[in-house]
Structures are given as C-alpha cells and as structure tokens.
Amino acid sequence: MKKHLFKNEQSFEIDESSLESRMDFIKDSMGNTEDLFMLPISYRDRKGTIFYLSTIADSEKIQEGILFPLIKYQDFDLNDIPFTAENNSRVTLKEAVNALLQGKSIFIVDCWDDIFSFNTAKDLSRSPIEPDNEKTVRGSHLGYVENLTTNIGYIRRGIGSRHLHIRYFQNGKYTNTLTAMVYIDRIANPNLVEKLVNRFQTITTDMAFSPGYLEELIEDSPLSPFPHILYTERPDRTIAHLMEGRIALLTEGSSDAIILPVSFFSFFQSPDDYNSRIITGSVFRLLRVVSFFLALLLPGLYIAIIGFHFEIIPSDILVVVKNSVDNIPYPPLIEAMIMAFTIELIREAGIRLPTPIGQTIGIVGGLIIGDAIISAGLVSNIMVIVVAMTTISSFTIASYELSNTVRILTFPIMVLAASFGFVGIIFSLMFIIGHLCKLESLGTPYFSPVAPFDVQGMKDAIVRFPIWLLKFRPRDLLVKNRRRLYRPRRWEENEE
Template structure:
C-alpha cells in the first residue's frame, strides 16, 4: 500500500481552530445565564437555535434550559418527553433536599425521570455545539457544570425512494437517502447479523460531517478495515459535503482516469459487497455509499446479475465488455482503417466510403473530433438542463446537427454512424464513472490511430493494460482475478455461475472466511413426483 503525502492544513481550517480554541478548552459554567449568553454569542444569535428556559422541581426553584436547532428536531417529542416530564412530573420532588442529602439531581433526571433512550453527558462547549448542531436537544441546569445531549433527531428528509441511477428490472427498488441513519437502517434490514459493525466519526473542522464505515466482522480483512480507518483519520479539510470528497482523499492512485473506488445508491448492492468482504463508507447528507476495495470487473456487474438466471447474466456481461471495447476503440479503428489500412475493407464498401468523403474537407481524425466534441456538449447540456426538456433537447439536437452536418459536407454519413454507435455503447457500461473514463481515453486512441494507424492502437492497448495492472485499490490488485489470475474467482468475473456454484468469496478481498459454505453446494436435483 502506498504511503500518503502529508497534506498541509488549509489556512481557513487553522483560523477556525484558533478562533474556537479558547472555547473548546472551557468547561460548562455553573451559572445557567452565563452558559446561555456564551452559546448565543458563539452562534451569532441565530434564529434557528431555540432556547427555552423553564423552572423545575417543587415550588419551581431550579432553573433549567433546553436548546435545539429548529428543523433538525422532532418537535412533538420535545413536548411529550422533555417539557412535560420536567415541568409536570417533577412538581412533587424537592431537588434542594436531594442535593443536601447527597443524591445527585442529575442522576435522578437521567436514570429515573427522562423517558428517552439516547442521553449523553456534556461537560464542555465543543461537545455541546457538536450535538446541538447535529440534531440533539441540550439540557442544562443551573448550578451544575454537567449537561445532557438528548437524541431526538427528526425534521424532514427525502425519505426512501426508488433508485434513479442504478435501475433494476428485477429486485428491490429502494435506494439510499441523504439521512445517515436511514441508510444504515436499510443496510441492517438486509444483513440481520450481530457481526455487522458500524463505526462513525466526525470529519471536517467546519461541517463536522458524520462519516460511518460498515463491515462484517469475521469476513472483512482486518488490514483493510484498519487501512480505511487510517486514511479517514488523515483527512484534514474544513468540509465534507458528499462522498466524492472522501473518495478523492482516500483513493490509492490519483493519476489515473479509472475509478478505484466503487459507489452505489442501492442497499442490496452494498449488502452483497459487504458479504464478499468489502468495507462500505457512508457520509451523512449523501445518498451514495463507497465500497472498497474495488476491482475493474466490479464496474461491469449490476444488481440484476444476481436476480436472473446465470446463462442470461453471462450473455449480458459479454455484451457489456463488447460495448466497452466499441466505446473505447470505435472511432479510432475507423480512423486507422480509412486512413492507413484501406486494403482491409471490401472494395464495394471502400468505394462507397470514398464517395461519401468526396466533398468532406477534413481528414477522418478531424471529422471524428468534431462529432465527438459535439456529442459530448449535447450530452452535458442534456444532463444540466431541466429534466422535462433535457432529454428532448439532446435527442433533437443530435438528430438535427448530425443530419445538417452531413448535408453541409462537413462530415460523412459513415462517421455519424460510427460516433452514434460509440455513444450508445458507452451507455452499456453499467458504471457511470467507468463510462466517463472511457470517454476520456477514447480521444487518446483517436490521436494514436491518426498518427500511427493500427500499430498506434496496439501500442496504446498495451500501455492501457500495463497501466490497469499497476493500479491497486486498498492494496488489492485492480485487475484481479485476471491479473493475477485466480481460477476460483473466475466463477463471477466474465461468467456468472449459478448460485449453488458461488461457494467462495473473492480470495484477495476477504482472505479470511473465504468459504461461503463448508463444502461446495451440489446442484439441486428436482424432486421426482410419485
């Protein structure tokens, strides 16, 4: 595993740490009014921070205050489980006598009064602000330097909806949402085992975003889990707003167009990868999960591959790999053959192509470059435009521009066909990240084909294979199980064996508890009717 370079702290992060340093070191004050004033000033008297001062106990002698962030809290629960409990149920209790008798009133509230499950102690302002701004209710009492953070997270979120990017013909339709706890709950539904462990930490000096890692103890390699922890610990940044931040900061190789970390929006895909020995990384506020280690072949697999028959899935995987090579080499092969190797074409086809290119003023490379750039612009415009008109604009724009370019003699009709087939083939690749990588590398192969013909394409393929074989994802070779070749893992690479034949986990990923079953399952025999 490669060593990370030490990242220099950003000046903004340093300034924030310096400005907050005196406050972070201070413990809570015994005077409630002083605590309220400090909290108000630190938060700039923000309107969404609600402060409710109350009196509790017999004869309303003890002053208390609750703090919460409006919109992040389940407001009815505050009324039912905190305010009602403190203001009504404590009327008959003389807190002063309890304090003089040696019994701590705070222990009474925590152990016998508050009917809430998630309660944590607070002793300093840094912890207080972290809980307050992440959706907890803060309870402080006068004359005490200890407070409580009460878990009552609520508010509105998008909820569990259907997957929008990774569509599935058969299988679950649910997808992750922007709520971290909703996502972990969806994962728990899939894996009902006590060995599914979750670890959460805060990353970002300003945002303090909750980042969780999930793995199955006893299946996941402990070295991979420890490496994930170390890489997350090394992140020094002021904000984490999406999984893309974490992905870019923890990936193995940064000088490659190919993704070395897999991301998904589906709980079933996440659960299946955890059962193979991978680690999932969740970021609060993101509807995606990162999965490490990731392999090249993993980007050609979909959730439907395990919900349909093995022979159908094998055929579809071959189609994906075939589409990958067309998307990568389609325009470059056309450029090389029409420019340097015309003898490879049948004579009638060669005459037809020559007739089409008779009025075209540009060489084949410039033709392909114009059409590819035009299509990339249309594709990006279709993504960024409003959903109701984006698809129509991209389709109509492609048809109109392609037809007009042929009629104007700028490009040939054959080139439009080649570019269209290449664009369609790029959508066959199941992973959007890998599809972007193919689109980038395609231009390099077009330049090699225009300069050296098929020889340039072959040299480019050799360099591409060497580059892919040099990549690693959290210490695991990126091209396994092809390089290094692992015979037992070929059952779920190009081919997909039936489920009764998938008796072991990927060897280089799990390295412990490799067997899914004690012995390979025999093919089930149909029961004969008497």
C-alpha cells in the same frame, strides 16, 4: 468549579455550575447565531434553559418529549423522569455544543453539574425510491436516502448478523460530516479495515460533506482515469459486496454508498446478472464488456482504417465509404473530434437541464443537428454511425464513473490512430493494460483476477458461472473466510 475550554481556538473560563456562565459559553461558541433558541423553564424552583437550533430541531419533539414530562413530573428526580425523547445526561459542555449542531436539544439547570442532551433532530430525509442511475428489471427496487441512520438500517435489515460492524468518523473542521464504515468482521480482511481507518484518521480538511471528497482523500491513485471506488445507491448491491469481504462507506446527507476495494470487473457487474438465469446473466455481462471496448476503440479504428488501412475494407463497401468521405473537407481525425465534441455537449446539456427540456435537447441534437451537419458536408454519414454506436455502447456500461473514463480515453486513442494507424491503437491498448495491472485499490490488485490470474475469480468476472460453482470469495481480498458455499444443491444427493 471554573474550567478552561477550547484552548486551541479561544479560551473560555466558566463556572460549570452556573447557568448564566454556561449560557454565555454556548452563545459565544455558536457565534450568536439567530436560529439558536433558548427556552427558559423552571424545575423544582431552579432556573433551567432548553437550547436548540430551530432550523434542524423538531419543535414538536421538544414539546412532547421534554416540556410535557418536565411539567408533569416536577416531583420526580431529573434522572427518573420518563422522557419520551432519547436522552443522555452524561455530556460535557463541549459535547453539548456539538450535539446542538446535530439537531439535538440541551437542557441545563442552575447549580446542577449534569447536562442533558435529547435527540430531537428533524427528519429531513425523503421516502426511498428506486435509483435513477441503477435501474433493474428484477430484484429489490429500494434505494438509499440522505439519512445515514436510515441507510444503515437498510443494510442491517438485509444482513441480520451480529458480525456486521459499524464504525463512525467525523470529517471536516467546519462541516463535521458523519461517515459510517460498514463491514462484516468475520469476513473482511482486518488489515484492510485498519488501513482504511488510518487513512480516515489522517484526513484534515475544512469540509467533507460528500463521498466525492472522501474518494480523493483515500484512494490510491487519484490521477488515474480509472475509478478505484464503486458508487452505488442500492442497499442490495452494497450487501452483496459486503458479503464478498469488501467495505462500504456511507455519509450523512448523501444517497450514495462507496465500496472498496474493488476490481476493474466489479464495474461490469449488475444485480440483474444474479436475478436472471445463468446464460442470460452471462450474455448480458459479456455484452457490457464488449461495449466497453467498442466505445473505447471504434472511433480510433475508423480513423485508422480510413487514413492508413483502407485495403481491409471489403470491395463491395469500399465504393460506399469512398463516396461518403470524398467531399469532406477535413481529415478523419478532425471529423471525429467534431462529432465527439458535439455528442459530449448534447449529453452534458441533457444532464444539466430539467428532465423535459433535457429530452428535447436530445431529440434536437440527434435529429436536427445531425441531419444539418451531414447536409452541409462537414461530417460523413459513416462517421455519424460510428459516433452513434460509440455513444450507445458507453451507455451500456453499468458504472457511470467507468463510462466517463471511456469518454475521456477515446480522444487520445483517436490521436494515436490518426498518427500511427493500427500501431497507435495497439500501443494505446498496451499502455492501458499495463496501467490497469499496476493499479491498486486499497492495496489490492485492481486488475484481479486477470493479473494476478485467479481461476476461481474468473468464474464471476467476464461471465457469470452458476451460483453453486461460486464457492469461494475473491482471493485478492485476503478475507478471513474464503468459502462462500459449503454443500450447494444438497437436495440432489437425497433424490438419488
């Protein structure tokens, strides 16, 4: 039977029972690429061919899982041969071409309508290690790898429930990147799930091979400096957010999972908060929140005090400050800009260079350049202290994306502080808070539980309450089942 395929791109008229016709179709579809191997083999006196891409298919799996059973069981019906490789005989010719691109092997026999597809993809993933960006003292030290199936397996192992649902999407006209959407059906809000599915189905792009591409295509306000999506490389952190009713997205070839919807306070939470005692976890989370405001406002406060409000400096320190800034040829704003720009250069160089050289750059920048710029009289000692405290504070923020936001917002705040003093800082804070109240993450309030205010949600926002008091999931997610704990610490009733 003759049939037309791929009418939208190029029309091929083929005989679906002819081996030569189907071979020509596959070669034309693959563009005659040189890593397409065609292994001829006979079965019951009929000619057959095994197709595979040598760059992503495992030759040992092909030999042991396909060739040996075909040779050994020549008398068996093809559907009854015990292939050791996972196979599927119900694929169309167009599906067979897509299967080749996933590392699978295709077996076609002359005058047979069935096309066999075997899973012979190479294992290109690395062994799991603890993520460098999310170190923890206690708890799991397992991190994601670049294999989607392995990453979903980590989540399955942590959530042994039949209500854990996985939905797959392919994005990118040329990359055909496989993305998995993971959520718990009995907890997650079905409206949020469908909203995310609709956004995925409207994506039309040539490539989408990393979560960063997907983030820009599905987030609510891509021009906002604040991140709307939480990145994580830790399965335990993903599992915790899934149990809250959120949705996780994992992409083939990436070791990052993205969590949404999230709130502003989600970026201050760390697994160590829940693996430590109550007071310890709360104090260190509060320290991160304070560090956020220090990194955001400290340079602006210094500029405003030196330029407008020096009278608030205690008299004992006033002489020290005056002697430090008297001989500086630049105003405080230019002085702060020079130091902030220098710190950003050192930080970026340390990230891009190999690790041993990156550490050397940090030492050279922190000691030699810092001492030289002070000795030259270009920057005051106090400004160096202020910028150093700002940089250290930005490092304590648990999210790299939110840390980048602080680095960006520091510059306009310094300009407003140099122009209007404390009034400029207050105005910038009002603008930031108003912007946070307006933002949404997948249609849910971004600044929850502060706006709208939720008493239950505040128990796990700025500080962490005891686990037995965290009985309800966040209100803003509108989950199916809000209750998390039913009768915690029930043993106290028995001991009484």
